[in-house]
Amino acid sequence: MENQKVAIVTGAGSGLGQAVAVKLAEKGANISVVDISEEGGQETVKLVEEKGAKAIFIKADVSKAEEVKNYVDQTVKEFGTIDMFYNNAGISGPGTNFVENTIEQIDQVIGINMRGALYGIKYVVEVMLKNGGGAIVNTSSTAGLVGQQTVGTYSATKHGIIGITKTIAAEYAAQGIRSNAVAPGTTETPMVAQFLERNPEAAKNSVDPVPQKRLGQPEEVANTVAFLLGEEAAYINGAVIPIDGGFTAI
Template sequence: MSTTPTKSAIVTGGGSGIGASVALDLSQSGYRITIADLDDAGANKIIAQINNEGGVAQFIRTDVSQESDVIALVEAAVSSYGKLDAACNAAGIPQRGKVLHELSADEWDRCLDINLRGLFLCNKYQLIAMVEAGGGSIVNVASTCSMVAVQNAAEYCASKAGVLGLVRGIALDYATKGIRINAVLPGGTKTPMLTSAVETDPTLEAALVAVHPMNRFCEPGEVGSAIKWLLSDEASFVTGASLAVDGGMLAI
């Protein structure tokens, strides 16, 4: 890096996929990075890459559904780097691939605990730090499943629809405090989550590609670029927004 990093950002789910792309992009833009993940190997690989490129980064092992973990995460970012300027909350889990009556209460709870409760906890403690710092920006990763349904994914669709309500509510509450909160809605994206799904069901890839008018999956970096813009001062008048990065899927 050509300059010494001066800003601080948290990226949850930063060990792979969209989160990893965001962590690398923000590092190149002058942020000191705190990666939160449960994937030790993946997170440490991204940390090493950032540090090798002259950036500054640390890894805090975090289960975003656990309040004590999230508190420790935000405290580590502020303690290490002095403040928190930005956060991208990309940690999440997929659906179980079952119709609702076959889904156990534990499976429902696990999806909502990570995808929605985890967003609540991360935003809560990130906002505490940003209010103290006098401003900041948060991007929460939702999904096109926030807006349209897919088969055998009712719990996932419910969790991601909840993200949009959360984003709109807190964006309104913090609009006068110098803090912006937005969401991105990725379409099918080449992440380990998607790769695992299509490997399990070989027919799934063609079916998923077909619902994207651009006739391909998204690259993690394409979502990462949208997140980087929303976090930046270039999006200074954007808050409470839901930006689709979906190859036209929601236009159908």
């Protein structure tokens, strides 16, 4: 389906980004693996190449506009275009009630999750407009649909991601660009799994409110992202899809 397509995946060195990079590679896309972590990024390049696709690693801190412009420029230089953009890099912040956050902590979460995502959309859409369209998926969260204690700034940025997702969908639909978001609930990426293993109480609290009584798996998010980025989702634009076992349904 994605033969010869070119995808940028940010935060591709771990977790959801890595799972999406591998899934898109399985479907035949070539991947720009963008991450601040060289080690994680190179691991993903290897996994993508094992699927028979091409991959390049581009080191970038997405909170810095010039580094975002660079990953977009490098992708076009290497692969000629950008068909798909998984705008995903993010951090959750310190995990304390809001007023306990320092100004630096608030700024860091906004810088990576919100400014980083906006810079990515700006530069990628500029390329997609020149090249006749494309598809974008942004990573929101169930914390972008409802509030969540101890991650207030994170929740604010993930609500913001939904605003830009819908705006881009409306502004550029006529030029062939689609923009959607996924809103995962707690998903067992390696880091989350390790944390919950060390904190059985937190693990119980994460699962209890989920009607399906289990956490999400990275592959379940990757399946949805690959679908939204592909032709089968041609008439889905401006949607926010919870992948949360029913958590936000009640």
